[in-house]
Amino acid sequence: LYIGEKKPDRKQSGAVFGSVLLLLFSLTQFSVVSVGAYLALAALSASISFRIYKSVLQAVQKTDEGHPFKSYLEVEISLSQDQIGNYADKALLYANTCMKELRRLFLVQDLIDSLKFAVLMWLLTYVGALFNGLTLLILAVVSMFSMPIVYEKHQAQIDQYVGLIRTQVNSVVGKIQAKIPGAKRKEE
Secondary structure (H helix, E strand, C coil): CCCCCCCCHHHHHHHHHHHEEEEEEEEHHHHHHHHHHHHHHHHHHHHHHHHHHHHHHHHHCCCCCCCCCCCCCCCCCCCCCCHHEEEEEEEECHHHHHHHHHHHHHHHHHHHHHHHHHHHHHHHHHHHHCCHHHHHHHHHHHHHHHHHHHHHHHHHHHHHHHCCCCCHHHHHHHHHHCCCCCCCCCCC
């Protein structure tokens, strides 16, 4: 997974992809509480085992290296008021933008946009009948890691087909706008 011009680190991407996919597949079989408890138990078992191993190693070698996690225990992990304020401001801005857009769509400020939204919701009823939310999340994660590679390899063909689809969609929307009285045309 990469953004911009930076090339991805394949090992890091593979580790993130594998762990996220494992988590999502675990959630298809077990409850969120069980998965969270098992993950916490696994992490705790690993850290306790490592601490005991290092303590035994220090006793056998008669060294005094101290706590193996000392450097991590000294790292400051608290959030500042400024960070919390920034996150809250961004969340508030996003929530307000979403509410304004939903109000605009549901109160039919623009007929064409509201009809597009209605068609999208109608299509989502079929998607919801076929897949549950977790399956869609798994498909999104797989797509997020595979689509950049596919696009990179087949960019010319994909751009050509996307252009054709855009042309067709714009012509259909134009025809619909011409037939609906009161529908305003957006200048492109």
